[in-house]
């Protein structure tokens with residue numbers, strides 16, 4: 001008789017989930033405070049943070065927390081996000097991905113190529129947001145830099161914020177769209193059937209005891 005297999009498989013431990021949700025919550029606070037300072041039409045959002053001056057004071061500090069939290073997340077997950085040959089093929093078959101023809105796609109490991117590309121987009125934009133944020137942090141750091149560097153930094157800051165938040169919208173959409181994914185970050189576990197269907201390569205490694 002075969003040994004009983006549990007219905008669920010652990011995907012994230014408590015520390016990983018805590019780290020993820022600190023990053024996600026600070027991200028939402030940054031988007032709200034950042035947008036409220038970006039355009040007068042959105043200034044009303046500053047009410048959420050105790051008015052204009054408080055929003056301006058808090059935004060960079062929340063940014064520092066998010067950068068630190070993301071750095072820790074990135075250290076935990078970078079090695080799962082290296083692109084493989086299968087991933088390149090997966091990207092070439094994006095129409096099959098969109099149309100849910102999962103059986104036509106090359107074997108996906110722990111993460112698919114879309115998740116991996118998003119990870120590297122965050123790696124490129126979050127440190128840039130941090131550096132440009134420091135440069136435009138008046139009155140503390142801006143005077144350290146040559147004149148007009150801060151003007152370029154403001155532009156780059158807004159551009160990276162746009163790219164990153166668009167990426168996170170896709171990230172959240174995919175997390176909801178692929179049924180059974182949210183529980184990975186809420187409970188830490190996923191259903192065995194979810195792993196077999198969406199991550200057969202990872203499933204094989206788990207079966208062989210080769211997960212790391």
Ligand code: HEM
Nearest residue numbers: 023024027077111115116119122168172175181182184185
């Ligand atoms: C705001 C709401 C967010 C939701 C609902 C959400 C949801 C999720 C879910 C369900 C997973 C698990 C996916 C899987 O195991 O296949 C995940 C993974 C992950 N999330 Fe989020 N997330 C959010 C925000 C963020 C933010 C702001 C960041 C970073 C700036 C982030 C970075 C990550 C990373 C690095 C992973 C691991 C995947 C990888 O290494 O490629 N998430 N998220």
